[in-house]
Amino acid sequence: MENKKKSTIKDIAAALGLTPSAVSKALNNHPRISEKTKLAVKEMAVELDYQPNFLSSALRKGKSNLVGVIIPRVNSHFFSSVVENIEKMLNLNGYNIIMTQSNELYAKECQEIDTLLKIQVDGIIASMANETTNLEFYEKIKSRGTELVLFDRGEEELNVDYVGIDDYKSSHLVVDHLVSQNCKRIAHIAGFHHIRIYKERIHGYKDALEKWNLDIQDNWIIESNLRIEDGRQIMQQLLDAPERPDAVYVAGDIAALGALQVLLENNIKVPEEIALVGFSDEPFTSLTQPSISTINQHSDQIGKLAAEAFLNRMSHPKKKTVNRIILEPELIVRQSSKRI
Amino acid sequence: MENKKKSTIKDIAAALGLTPSAVSKALNNHPRISEKTKLAVKEMAVELDYQPNFLSSALRKGKSNLVGVIIPRVNSHFFSSVVENIEKMLNLNGYNIIMTQSNELYAKECQEIDTLLKIQVDGIIASMANETTNLEFYEKIKSRGTELVLFDRGEEELNVDYVGIDDYKSSHLVVDHLVSQNCKRIAHIAGFHHIRIYKERIHGYKDALEKWNLDIQDNWIIESNLRIEDGRQIMQQLLDAPERPDAVYVAGDIAALGALQVLLENNIKVPEEIALVGFSDEPFTSLTQPSISTINQHSDQIGKLAAEAFLNRMSHPKKKTVNRIILEPELIVRQSSKRI
DNA sequence: TATTTTTGTTCCATCGTTTGAACAAATATA
DNA sequence: TATATTTGTTCAAACGATGGAACAAAAATA
Structure with missing residues (x-):
């Protein structure tokens, strides 16, 4: 049952008499790889139940395709709905999210930020804890080069993209x-x-x-x-x-x-x-x-817009102007x- | 602000005239490294604001020190309290948790399992969605060699550690x-x-x-x-x-x-x-x-016991006997x- | 037919860390 | 003093995937 150790790109290569790099390129639809090999590689990948190794590819590419979401509490419809909508939008774009909650505690929030930075998420979308007045840890996110988007509870001094209501x-x-x-x-x-x-x-x-x-x-x-x-x-x-x-x-x-x-x-x-x-x-x-x-x-909108703000940052990394989106309350x- | 690219073990090595491997061993308290170098390395690590690269170390060690927790809903005191207690216990033992919710949906649950397996968590602690009757994805967790512990909503056929009440x-x-x-x-x-x-x-x-x-x-x-x-x-x-x-x-x-x-x-x-x-x-x-x-x-106890069950599995990987802990209801x- | 361009693949270095083996120097034992 | 042991470090090969450069073969152009 647990005998089959996960197969790698090498196994596929070996099975087809190719090099690992050819396999990698085939899987990533590199234009210089023939349709024939692409097909063969993909079939073999299925046959061997190949699962790409997230760790190695993230390490090599310097990109994890993971986004951390920090909310004060999860047992609030507003926050869980925002998260749901962030997730929906990001999933469509090849990202997975990691949801964490601060329980409104500054210490917990700092710890969550550290965990997320450690896992090397590509970005963090957050709403701040009630307790938080010290913005040091949020500055840390920015200084690490990790994208940061805030929603609902966000402070202007941080000078990052924000989505909220009036x-x-x-x-x-x-x-x-x-x-x-x-x-x-x-x-x-x-x-x-x-x-x-x-x-x-x-x-x-x-x-x-x-x-x-x-x-x-x-x-x-x-x-x-x-x-x-x-x-x-x-x-x-x-x-x-x-x-x-x-x-x-x-x-x-x-x-x-x-x-x-x-x-x-x-x-x-x-x-x-x-x-x-x-x-x-x-x-x-x-x-x-x-x-x-x-x-x-408008929790659904907020989630969607926050995710879009992040995606925008990712596709235009050098852009410096900060976007503040303020929705109409109802x-x-x-x-x-x-x-x- | 974002100019300082993160420093690596190599930078520390260069700064001290050592090899990267010596630095790695010093940071990991290898017995064969002298106290003097250990101290020097650790000081330099602080000075250079060194953060270990989680991806590379997880890749090399084949261990992420991450545990996924899947719960049906997060806006329930019972579940969020269990998660809190799992987290408390695992943090003490050097693990971080990634919490996900299935929203009681089978499809969502499968997706969450895939994400967690992709991130290569060392284990998954879960309570099953209402919808779930097909245990295929849970079998997948086991067959991947990832540890699995269930609590509250768990089925006996899966034959894994379980914590719940009577x-x-x-x-x-x-x-x-x-x-x-x-x-x-x-x-x-x-x-x-x-x-x-x-x-x-x-x-x-x-x-x-x-x-x-x-x-x-x-x-x-x-x-x-x-x-x-x-x-x-x-x-x-x-x-x-x-x-x-x-x-x-x-x-x-x-x-x-x-x-x-x-x-x-x-x-x-x-x-x-x-x-x-x-x-x-x-x-x-x-x-x-x-x-x-x-x-x-007894949500607090359940969380603690589930975490302990996982830790036990990790320290005795070959152990085959399954542990079912049934608490007294009150x-x-x-x-x-x-x-x- | 000779030369250029395109196509399909291999080669190789790399991401940052870890770890067993190797090795020299220092210390202990005979 | 010669030999064995311990100590502290370096070497080199991983972990798995990636991507630019190199290269041979095939196709297109002259």
């Missing part, structure tokens, strides 16, 4: 909608402002409130990791405060779910007493009772914010 | 508990019986019913993919039937969540009218209202089934 505008969509539903006291369960996307959401939220002449209360902007517990705890905190908001805009769906749980546990009518809007269009948002309004981030109104 | 016994725990809560009409939202673990859960469920002299109704055993929609749809089906069950045992937590939603939407009191038990102890089961009783599968009783 977070600032998303907040305007949310606030405008809530105002249209007669909400006047809108709180924001935010992500940490050291991350660009969350900073922009906060910024957009404030500007939109100002636009509608609504008060900006600092204790109504609470930053967190946006985990389910964070949503629960912060919602409780908002309920316990002297003045309650009549709407809560949560910068992440999972935290929004936690917030919804607390609202229901406190017998607060959603959306009548407090309206709720999340962010990311995670599948469960349409399944909760009431269903949660949210922002569609508000999905569901029960949790539909008052009228 | 699924048959799990059903007994669930049924015994429901009976103790005065449930008499227990339905089972099952997984497909072509998958061993689900077959055993069904088997255990039937035997346990029999043990308590309860009727086994065939239309109360409904097999599915156990997605959230499946849970919803089957629960509705059970409610629409002439005779309603007074308890539902669901073979997966996500489907149990779907079932719970439908129960609540129909204003059925849980657990008073219908009790509910899930499977896997996904984190959300403790967050729902009411919280869901479930089975703890019932976690929460509100959804606590009637008394």
Whole structure:
């Protein structure tokens, strides 16, 4: 069963009375090899169950055709959908992907970067962990000459290709909608402002409130990791405060779910007493009772575009100009914010 | 910035007036190299920012120190926790892991196996997709001489190391508990019986019913993919039937969540009218209202043990005996089934 | 027919690391 | 002191695939 040691290009050569290099050229469709030999080589390759040795060819060619993808968490529809679409696009172009997750931890992220660089991937497509403020490891990717594309969570200083949505505008969509539903006291369960996307959401939220002449209360902007517990705890905190908001805009769906749980546990009518809007269009948002309004981030598009950005880099290695693609956010109104 | 081309063992050798092989041996702590040179080499390695070339060393050694992990879905706490623990254990032993997901699709699974074999991982640790009935690709792994360890979803015919829980016994725990809560009409939202673990859960469920002299109704055993929609749809089906069950045992937590939603939407009191038990102890089961009783599968242990099984194989390559580790399931009783 | 061009293949060096064998120098044993 | 052993290093051949240069044979052109 395990007796047949893998066959190499040499075995094919020997079987046909050719040289290894002729076989290699035949397999790679070199123009100077006759159709006859090409055919014979390919047939023999099948017969001997030949599998090209990835390691040797990558070593020789200096190219692995592997792309590393780093995402914060894998159990999020947004991220796993982006990865799926990256994979689809890259597979079509002869690349395989290696998916890794940072679990939102800086240390883990650094370790994953090191592993990927060690395996000598041709490029890395990443979305940064919540914890990450030190960009040193991302600089390392660039300095190693490995292509780098960021999506969603990316910092401008890195000066690399980026795909994401307009977070600032998303907040305007949310606030405008809530105002249209007669909400006047809108709180924001935010992500940490050291991350660009969350900073922009906060910024957009404030500007939109100002636009509608609504008060900006600092204790109504609470930053967190946006985990389910964070949503629960912060919602409780908002309920316990002297003045309650009549709407809560949560910068992440999972935290929004936690917030919804607390609202229901406190017998607060959603959306009548407090309206709720999340962010990311995670599948469960349409399944909760009431269903949660949210922002569609176009995960499928983001994945496809990020992969294309990488492929572009590979085919134009000297190109220096950086490409930032910003998609339009889309508000999905569901029960949790539909008052009228 | 990208000017410094990566330095090799040759550069270190040149800088110190040594041969590449001496440097290689020094870096690998060969006993015949003097402490003095070892030190000098290691210092120079740091100075030149030397990174060993994974491809060449893997090629030469015929060993990549990479392990592929294939799981059905990544957005499940059970699987991601198993992976986390596999990774922790393997990292300690000088291995890196490559995580892939099959999305429960046979075709995807085959593709992932091919990719992993191509990259020449030293081993694969996997849990099979729901769809998988053809074991051909798993045979391929074995025939390539790559180590294979299965966990949770694994078939005995493959005759490889396995780590899982006692699924048959799990059903007994669930049924015994429901009976103790005065449930008499227990339905089972099952997984497909072509998958061993689900077959055993069904088997255990039937035997346990029999043990308590309860009727086994065939239309109360409904097999599915156990997605959230499946849970919803089957629960509705059970409610629409002439005779309603007074308890539902669901073979997966996500489907149990779907079932719970439908129960609540129909204003059925849980657990008073219908009790509910899930499977896997996904984190959300403790967050729902009411919280869901479930089975703890010991994901942390499974990951650790699977990794150890692999490491064992690597250190005793000739060993032929197959190791099957079966852990004890643990019932976690929460509100959804606590009637008394 | 002599010369150039094209075609199909072989030759050989290379990617970077590893490893057994060989060898000289230093040290230990007789 | 002669011989055996140990120590530290170099040599050379891999691992498997690749691709430019070289070369002979066939075909095309003069």
